[in-house]
Amino acid sequence: MAIAQDVQGAQVAIPWMEKAKATYRGLLDQHNAIGNAFNLKYVPVAIIVDESGLLVRAVGGVNIGDDEFRAQLSSWVHTGEIPAQWVDAEQPPPPRQLTETEAEANARFQLALVLLERAKKEEALAELKKAVVLDPQNWLIRKQMWALETPEAFYAGDVDFAWQKEQQRIEAEGLLKQ
Amino acid sequence: MRRVSGGWLIGIAVNLTHIGWAALSIAFGAHAATAEGRNMEVLTLVIDGQQVALSQSPRQEGEDRVLVPVRAFSEALGAEAKKLDANGTLAVCKGDLCISLPEEETISIDGEVFAYLSAFGGELGLRWQLAGSTLRVSTGKRMATGMAVGSRPPVFELPDLHTGATVSSADFVGKKALFYVWASW
Numbered sequence: 001m002a003i004a005q006d007v008q009g010a011q012v013a014i015p016w017m018e019k020a021k022a023t024y025r026g027l028l029d030q031h032n033a034i035g036n037a038f039n040l041k042y043v044p045v046a047i048i049v050d051e052s053g054l055l056v057r058a059v060g061g062v063n064i065g066d067d068e069f070r071a072q073l074s075s076w077v078h079t080g081e082i083p084a085q086w087v088d089a090e091q092p093p094p095p096r097q098l099t100e101t102e103a104e105a106n107a108r109f110q111l112a113l114v115l116l117e118r119a120k121k122e123e124a125l126a127e128l129k130k131a132v133v134l135d136p137q138n139w140l141i142r143k144q145m146w147a148l149e150t151p152e153a154f155y156a157g158d159v160d161f162a163w164q165k166e167q168q169r170i171e172a173e174g175l176l177k178q
Numbered sequence: 179m180r181r182v183s184g185g186w187l188i189g190i191a192v193n194l195t196h197i198g199w200a201a202l203s204i205a206f207g208a209h210a211a212t213a214e215g216r217n218m219e220v221l222t223l224v225i226d227g228q229q230v231a232l233s234q235s236p237r238q239e240g241e242d243r244v245l246v247p248v249r250a251f252s253e254a255l256g257a258e259a260k261k262l263d264a265n266g267t268l269a270v271c272k273g274d275l276c277i278s279l280p281e282e283e284t285i286s287i288d289g290e291v292f293a294y295l296s297a298f299g300g301e302l303g304l305r306w307q308l309a310g311s312t313l314r315v316s317t318g319k320r321m322a323t324g325m326a327v328g329s330r331p332p333v334f335e336l337p338d339l340h341t342g343a344t345v346s347s348a349d350f351v352g353k354k355a356l357f358y359v360w361a362s363w
Contacts, residue, residue: 026339147363
């Protein structure tokens with residue numbers, strides 16, 4: 001099951017599922033439900049749940065198409081033993097209370113999602129920008145802001161990582177001036 | 179206070195990883211005979227989703243009674259085990275709260291004082307659950323965000339990317355599941 005964190009909806013996610021020739025089911029999380037529930041600040045994250053519905057691991061930074069990850073997954077499915085790589089892998093932050101600034105950033109993010117649905121893109125972008133200033137480490141907010149503002153860096157062929165790096169540098173300088 | 183001996187089991191209960199211990203539980207049955215001839219199972223302790231190794235592991239007596247080593251368990255929760263009076267009445271104290279432990283609620287295992295978790299856990303605001311040979315304790319402090327290993331993620335319902343049909347994570351209980359969270363950007 002692959003869950004797309006895309007505020008812009010299925011139409012931006014489906015081409016990537018097709019490109020990956022996905023044999024698994026795709027779901028859409030347009031309203032950051034998973035991000036909120038798991039306190040995620042970036043993707044990809046593999047959320048692995050056992051038969052009794054308990055969280056085995058949430059492994060960050062893995063690629064579902066990666067052969068090594070698939071081998072680990074297959075091994076866990078067949079033996080039930082948690083691969084050492086998952087234990088050592090980067091984890092989402094441990095459960096904790098949101099700070100006040102994180103809570104405000106989340107609230108502005110949610111407001112931006114509502115504004116987007118009402119086709120108020122500029123107002124949504126303004127909220128996303130405030131949210132990024134409040135929670136600069138939240139990549140779910142920052143990159144969705146980028147993808148909305150500069151779609152050509154994301155949806156014209158491959159994702160332009162050089163553009164992202166440059167954008168990050170510009171924003172870091174902007175933050176320093178504030 | 180009753181006294182029982184745990185023998186060799188206690189030695190191997192210390193410092194084992196969750197996986198290692200689970201494997202040993204299967205291999206050896208993990209039962210220590212008590213003086214009364216009843217079985218006690220050694221439990222792996224998980225507090226707020228984090229596995230905690232105490233100098234003595236909690237025990238399960240019978241179907242659902244849980245015994246914890248009073249001093250080490252209290253410390254792991256940021257509480258303290260104290261003697262309340264000259265009679266040596268034990269209590270678990272946290273902040274202004276002290277819950278005394280009646281003698282019949284305690285038991286000595288290899289020189290360590292254990293108490294039934296039900297004798298004080300609820301009053302300390304703890305919730306706990308036995309899952310196989312694991313004792314999961316929640317202090318209720320960490321409920322705001324994020325997911326701890328071993329915790330139960332909230333049920334979510336999301337639309338299928340292609341058809342829009344609602345899919346619930348509850349549909350996957352009983353199966354191993356991977357929810358791979360990604361994005362187009």
